Ligand SMILES: Nc1ncnc2c1ncn2[C@@H]1O[C@H](COP(=O)(O)OP(=O)(O)O)[C@@H](O)[C@H]1O
């Protein structure tokens with residue numbers, strides 16, 4: 082299953098969710114590959130890989146090579162990271178990707194660049210983290226995917242932006258030979274205390290699904306899978322590991338570790354839900 086985690090609204094917690102969902106899937110026994118196809122390389126650095134020091138200076142290849150060099154294979158670009166609880170495979174990104182749009186557009190059949198490279202892969206799940214835009218790189222990711230996961234925050238602008246996300250997905254789906262399944266909408270940075278606000282935002286979200294004619298096709302995931310807003314969740318990327326490793330960090334306080342555990346349980350629920358849906362599809 083190749084999933085693009087997609088939302089053109091930046092800052093909704095997409096990269097953070099991608100990392101910790103991947104870790105949760107691995108803890109449930111799945112082999113997971115993460116593809117960082119955002120020039121910001123937040124996913125790469127959030128997993129402790131420095132695109133310059135650990136990849137470029139060592140003569141290794143990253144996403145830019147995978148996209149532009151026909152002979153570069155997927156496995157040549159994969160970095161394997163083993164932590165105590167989790168093992169993840171990562172195709173790192175590089176800031177260079179930011180000025181490659183023109184070059185990518187010129188390549189014949191550029192939308193299918195990644196499709197070809199992902200053929201015959203051996204992973205249970207591939208999660209792709211594209212930039213928050215509707216540019217070339219996003220088309221390349223969506224064309225290579227069999228499914229989409231839409232992360233959102235339950236707040237005004239991110240919810241409103243969903244209208245455009247759905248519009249875009251409908252357009253891409255028309256161009257694809259294989260169907261593009263939408264797994265559903267996953268909530269990040271959720272504040273349990275604002276229950277009235279959450280309720281009104283979910284209602285607004287349902288209205289948008291209704292208006293876009295997709296209310297029977299796109300589900301808002303159940304509340305048990307919603308990821309709470311917790312400081313520890315935003316601390317881990319600076320430390321270069323997924324949340325699942327927080328328990329082994331002697332520099333974290335006991336409350337931090339407890340909060341990490343709370344978030345991990347939500348990611349586990351999210352992972353279980355996604356496994357269940359993908360098995361059905
Ligand atoms: N569950 C969460 N709790 C607290 N902060 C979060 C959570 N998820 C994401 N963040 C923070 O929100 C900001 C945006 O998250 P990020 O994953 O980079 O979003 P995106 O990839 O959509 O731009 C980051 O500073 C991140 O640390």
Ligand SMILES: [Mg+2]
Nearest residue numbers: 095096119123
């Ligand atoms: Mg991001």
